[in-house]
Amino acid sequence: MDGKFLELARAATAGSSQVRPIGELPDYSRVRSFSRSQDDELAPVVRLQLVDDDGVLEWEDVSGMPPDLGRFRSATPTKTPTECEAFEMEFQRLPPSKITQFLSGRDDKLTPHRGLRRLNTETGKLEAAPFPNNGDALVFVHGTFSNSENMLAGLLDKENLIGNEFLEQAAKRFGENLYAFDHPTLAVSPILNAFDLQRAMGRSDAKIRVVSHSRGGLVSRWWCETFDQSGDRCDRVVFVGSPLAGTGLAAPPNIRDTIHLLTQFSRALQYASGMAAIAIPVFSVVEAMLRVVTSITSLGARTPVVDAAMAMVPGLFGMSRVGNNPELRRLLETASMHTERYYAVCSDFQPSDPGWKFWRMFRKDQLIDSAADLLFDGANDLVVDTPSMNDLADDVAIDSKRVLDFRQSPMVHHLNYFYQPETAKFLADALL
Numbered sequence: 001m002d003g004k005f006l007e008l009a010r011a012a013t014a015g016s017s018q019v020r021p022i023g024e025l026p027d028y029s030r031v032r033s034f035s036r037s038q039d040d041e042l043a044p045v046v047r048l049q050l051v052d053d054d055g056v057l058e059w060e061d062v063s064g065m066p067p068d069l070g071r072f073r074s075a076t077p078t079k080t081p082t083e084c085e086a087f088e089m090e091f092q093r094l095p096p097s098k099i100t101q102f103l104s105g106r107d108d109k110l111t112p113h114r115g116l117r118r119l120n121t122e123t124g125k126l127e128a129a130p131f132p133n134n135g136d137a138l139v140f141v142h143g144t145f146s147n148s149e150n151m152l153a154g155l156l157d158k159e160n161l162i163g164n165e166f167l168e169q170a171a172k173r174f175g176e177n178l179y180a181f182d183h184p185t186l187a188v189s190p191i192l193n194a195f196d197l198q199r200a201m202g203r204s205d206a207k208i209r210v211v212s213h214s215r216g217g218l219v220s221r222w223w224c225e226t227f228d229q230s231g232d233r234c235d236r237v238v239f240v241g242s243p244l245a246g247t248g249l250a251a252p253p254n255i256r257d258t259i260h261l262l263t264q265f266s267r268a269l270q271y272a273s274g275m276a277a278i279a280i281p282v283f284s285v286v287e288a289m290l291r292v293v294t295s296i297t298s299l300g301a302r303t304p305v306v307d308a309a310m311a312m313v314p315g316l317f318g319m320s321r322v323g324n325n326p327e328l329r330r331l332l333e334t335a336s337m338h339t340e341r342y343y344a345v346c347s348d349f350q351p352s353d354p355g356w357k358f359w360r361m362f363r364k365d366q367l368i369d370s371a372a373d374l375l376f377d378g379a380n381d382l383v384v385d386t387p388s389m390n391d392l393a394d395d396v397a398i399d400s401k402r403v404l405d406f407r408q409s410p411m412v413h414h415l416n417y418f419y420q421p422e423t424a425k426f427l428a429d430a431l432l
Contacts, residue, residue: 005267006087009050012266012283014109017091017291022049046093046294050263051086056358057263059290061299062088089287094295099312100187106288107184107315110281111147116200119178121171124156126180136235137177137206138170138431141197143214143241144315145285148180150278151213154418157274162421166428173432177206185215186288189318191327194222209431210237214383214414215319217242222331224341231338238430239398240345240417245391246321246328247384248375252310253322255293257375262286264358265382269415278415289313321385332393343430344398345423346389347406348379349413383414402430 003021010019042063049060094102116139118129126148131137142151155163170178181200183193197219201208212220217239224234243250249258263286269279293299293309311317318327379386390398404426406412417423 022086103187141212141216163424166424190218245388
């Protein structure tokens with residue numbers, strides 16, 4: 001890895017962890033042979049090393065090792081000042097009673113604004129404004145480790161002419177009533193976000209159309225099914241890469257692999273066109289998950305306690321693709337009489353760029369070791385299982401006529417849907 005990723009990690013952790021480079025590749029035989037007994041008391045300070053193993057990043061918990069053990073192969077560094085094969089992250093272990101407070105603080109950094117703001121299409125800025133009492137309105141609802149600015153960036157991008165045109169047409173169709181809803185995504189579950197959305201709209205009788213991304217789709221569907229069962233207000237919703245039936249990325253048994261994947265994802269995004277700004281919040285979530293896991297056990301532990309750590313992050317657990325997720329099961333069992341108002345955008349990301357070679361570690365159809373743990377057992381967009389994106393109930397799906405499917409795509413993944421002209425055209429056809 002190069003120095004740019006080291007600086008990204010420092011920016012993402014914003015002082016909550018110490019991040020420092022390691023000049024030479026650690027001696028794996030010494031690091032990996034180290035093990036801690038389950039009876040050992042957890043050290044108050046956690047030290048994790050992120051090592052680049054031929055393009056694949058791996059976290060190693062070295063909290064109980066002497067600081068100088070296995071750190072260098074030689075006394076003479078061979079890397080330039082802008083390169084490093086590993087870096088170390090150190091932080092104070094969180095008392096379990098402080099985890100919710102920590103997650104709330106991280107939400108404050110990821111989404112500093114809360115509630116509804118109006119989009120000024122001339123300036124591209126979001127501004128404080130009251131929600132209309134009537135008429136028609138369009139609302140954008142962002143996903144995890146994101147905010148409204150990040151969600152709208154693709155449509156506002158100057159090179160996305162179709163995206164710009166969609167926003168111009170939307171301004172003509174809805175007037176000034178273009179809004180975005182900001183909400184916490186780690187410390188709060190999607191159903192509570194939906195309650196906050198309803199509170200922000202108040203007693204408005206406006207006909208509302210919604211564009212929701214990722215976890216924001218669960219927020220939007222909870223709002224529609226809970227506060228508008230008769231279909232009087234929630235007129236149409238477009239779910240873009242939304243885990244309507246959950247995602248394997250948030251399943252408790254996968255938490256270690258999720259951390260590793262998001263780490264890889266943040267580095268890949270750093271070099272993807274227009275995605276560098278999103279890489280920082282993604283790595284910020286990586287650090288948050290690392291701190292939650294290591295607050296109750298070591299990162300390398302293979303016990304149910306590690307799996308339970310995901311349940312301590314309600315914003316993620318609320319979209320966990322497991323059969324015993326009570327919140328998601330309740331939503332999938334909700335009888336909807338107005339499924340025709342739902343539209344979806346989905347993709348099966350199949351990268352060919354060498355920078356994504358780590359991806360084969362997480363896909364069942366590309367995995368060399370079939371016995372390894374899997375995040376996804378089939379098609380997905382790097383964050384959400386593709387079949388989950390149009391699944392409204394156990395045997396009810398969004399009609400294919402109302403779905404934009406990028407199918408197997410080497411380009412379209414979870415965080416660049418809105419940079420695609422095809423997405424903007426689909427939004428225009430569905431909502432305007």
